[in-house]
Amino acid sequence: MFEISPTEWTAILLSLRVAVIATLVATPFGIALAWLLARRDFWGKSLLDAAVHLPLVLPPVVTGYLLLLTFGKRGLVGGWLADHLGIVFAFRWTGAALACGVMSFPLLVRPIRLSIEAVDRRLEQAAETLGAAPWRVFATVTLPLALPGVLAGMVLGFAKAIGEFGATITFVSNIPGETQTISSAIYSLIQTPDGDTAAARLVIISVVLAVGALIAAEVFARRATARLHGQ
Amino acid sequence: MLRVDITKQLGEFALAAAFTSEGRVTGLFGASGSGKTSLINTIAGLVRPDRGTIVIDGETVDDTAAGVHVPTWRRRIGYVFQDARLFPHLDIRQNLDYGRRMNGLTEDPAQHKRVVDLLDIGALLDRRPGKLSGGERQRVALGRALLSKPRLLLLDEPLGALDESRKLEILPYLVRLRDEAGVPMVYVSHDAAELRQLATQIVMLRRGQVTAFGGVKVLTRGT
Numbered sequence: 245m246f247e248i249s250p251t252e253w254t255a256i257l258l259s260l261r262v263a264v265i266a267t268l269v270a271t272p273f274g275i276a277l278a279w280l281l282a283r284r285d286f287w288g289k290s291l292l293d294a295a296v297h298l299p300l301v302l303p304p305v306v307t308g309y310l311l312l313l314t315f316g317k318r319g320l321v322g323g324w325l326a327d328h329l330g331i332v333f334a335f336r337w338t339g340a341a342l343a344c345g346v347m348s349f350p351l352l353v354r355p356i357r358l359s360i361e362a363v364d365r366r367l368e369q370a371a372e373t374l375g376a377a378p379w380r381v382f383a384t385v386t387l388p389l390a391l392p393g394v395l396a397g398m399v400l401g402f403a404k405a406i407g408e409f410g411a412t413i414t415f416v417s418n419i420p421g422e423t424q425t426i427s428s429a430i431y432s433l434i435q436t437p438d439g440d441t442a443a444a445r446l447v448i449i450s451v452v453l454a455v456g457a458l459i460a461a462e463v464f465a466r467r468a469t470a471r472l473h474g475q
Numbered sequence: 476m477l478r479v480d481i482t483k484q485l486g487e488f489a490l491a492a493a494f495t496s497e498g499r500v501t502g503l504f505g506a507s508g509s510g511k512t513s514l515i516n517t518i519a520g521l522v523r524p525d526r527g528t529i530v531i532d533g534e535t536v537d538d539t540a541a542g543v544h545v546p547t548w549r550r551r552i553g554y555v556f557q558d559a560r561l562f563p564h565l566d567i568r569q570n571l572d573y574g575r576r577m578n579g580l581t582e583d584p585a586q587h588k589r590v591v592d593l594l595d596i597g598a599l600l601d602r603r604p605g606k607l608s609g610g611e612r613q614r615v616a617l618g619r620a621l622l623s624k625p626r627l628l629l630l631d632e633p634l635g636a637l638d639e640s641r642k643l644e645i646l647p648y649l650v651r652l653r654d655e656a657g658v659p660m661v662y663v664s665h666d667a668a669e670l671r672q673l674a675t676q677i678v679m680l681r682r683g684q685v686t687a688f689g690g691v692k693v694l695t696r697g698t
Contacts, residue, residue: 366560372547373519373554374574374623381548384573388564 252446254421255429262337262425263405266345267398270352274397278356279382300350304410311343311415339416340423344405347412352401355461359393359468360386392468396461403457407450426450477501477627477661481517481527481537490514490683493527496661500653502674503663504694510683511663515629518661519554520547532626532659551578553620553628553658557635559612561604567615568600574623587622593655594618594648610641614648621656628660634669642669649673667694 248256280286281293299307315322315333325331333339363386371381387394409427416423418432430446433439480493490510494501503511516522518529520536523544529537531552536545553574561570571591575582591597594614604612613633620628633649634642646669653660653673664670670677671691679687679694687693 364560366556366558367562369521369547370554370556370560371562371573371577372521373552373629374619375548375551375577376573377548377577380577384577385562 248445249442251420252429252442255424255426255446256449258337258340258421258423259406259425259427262340262344263402265338266341266348266405267352267402269341270345270349270401271394271398274349274352274356274401275387275394278353278360278397279386281353282357282360296353297350299347299411304347304408305414307347308343308411308414311339311346311411315339315342315415333416335416335419335423337416337422340412340425343411343415344408347408348401348404351404352397355393355397355400355465356390359390359396362393362468363389392464396464396468399457399461399464403454403461406453406457476530476532477518477659478528478530479514479518481524481529483513483517483522483524485513485522488513488683490517492678492680492683492685494678494685494688496676496678498659498674498676500660500662500674500676502670502677502691503661503680504665504667504670504674504677505680506665508682509680511665511680512631513683514680515631515661515663518627519552519629520545520550548577551624551626553623553625555613555616555620555628555630555633557632559604559609559616561607561612561615561619563604565604566600567596567602567604567607570604570615571596571600571619571622574619578623580624586624590618590621590656593651608641609637610644613637613645617648617652621652621658625658628656628658629663630660631663632665633662634664634666646672670694 277296281289312334313319317323317326317332317334322333331338333342367385367389368381371385376384407427408425409431412423412425413428413431418424418428424432426446426449430443433443433446476495476497478495481490483490488510490513492510492514503514505511513522517524524537524539526539527537528535528539531550535543536550537543562573565573571587594617596611596614596618599607599611599615604615607615617633634645637645650673662670662673671694674691677687677689677691677693678685
């Protein structure tokens with residue numbers, strides 16, 4: 245039962261690669277956006293906030309289709325990227341990473357935003373009186389104090405990315421070795437006769453990864469509290 | 476030297492203050508709600524005046540007519556808040572060193588030692604702010620502000636959050652600071668006794684207006 249076949253390994257490793265890349269690329273954007281939403285007032289802020297949460301409430305297949313329209317080979321952005329920079333998303337693992345990044349983005353941003361909001365602004369003010377320019381206030385006070393939240397967001401985003409299915413399969417299909425992640429492999433296996441045991445193995449692996457991520461997020465959240473209390 | 480001539484509307488509250496102080500310690504005295512903190516925050520650049528000028532040590536840091544507003548971080552001031560506001564993620568040594576790093580100043584071990592000795596905080600250097608008593612925190616906050624080499628030190632009720640015995644513990648340090656550190660100070664307090672010990676000049680505030688200005692003897696005329 246616990247002999248993992250090469251095809252399954254391929255799917256597991258691909259899932260990990262897709263989720264790691266998606267999380268790493270999305271994090272800087274997530275921090276910037278979380279900071280904007282937590283610390284700045286500007287026109288269209290609630291609109292932006294809604295847009296960030298959109299992938300959470302839209303049917304994943306809709307998000308995937310919109311990605312296909314935008315980032316597909318003939319898509320507005322996808323066509324330009326392919327012609328000018330040689331970056332292709334359609335039916336590639338990079339497309340899977342993009343889909344996972346977009347789908348997990350709301351989960352990544354939220355803990356970061358909350359932890360930035362929890363940073364005492366009076367500390368940022370104190371840093372300013374000590375001669376720190378705004379970006380240095382962010383780098384030396386805001387970000388370090390929000391770091392546990394950033395890590396928690398990354399863990400949650402990673403967990404979401406590794407399990408993403410609907411948007412990925414719509415956008416980049418289900419190609420073994422290129423875009424077949426754990427989720428789409430399970431989907432294929434349960435449609436195949438005799439695929440049950442293999443599917444069960446991947447299901448167990450998914451559960452372990454998801455629970456591990458949640459525990460990690462919880463640990464980071466506890467550290468955040470301890471850190472903010474100066475222990 | 477500090478020259479202030481500003482007005483600022485804060486909701487219902489109108490602040491209008493004008494004074495020039497050459498003293499080593501300018502005491503801003505008044506009841507709570509008299510505008511002391513708004514005034515010191517304006518000097519710090521944390522609040523932008525509606526109209527007027529502020530000159531610190533010969534540099535115009537605010538001049539609304541000329542559109543000048545030097546941001547707080549470029550004013551080269553030190554600010555000691557009522558709640559020390561030490562950085563909880565840094566130890567005491569790093570807290571003390573923060574202003575020097577942000578201002579790009581070279582290390583000055585002699586100055587560091589002088590300040591640490593003056594405030595008696597040598598034993599605390601490796602601790603975290605969370606492990607310090609209120610009085611210790613306030614002494615570290617004083618040291619942190621001093622070590623950024625400010626040209627003006629602002630203190631907003633630095634003893635306000637401490638009980639009587641702690642106040643008596645800190646006051647001598649403040650007197651030493653006045654006599655030895657050589658940095659002019661603006662000291663906000665609602666406690667006349669405290670200011671009598673520390674201040675060399677008094678700006679008395681009432682409902683956002685300066686009602687008296689002069690030596691410490693203006694305190695005896697009552698509010």
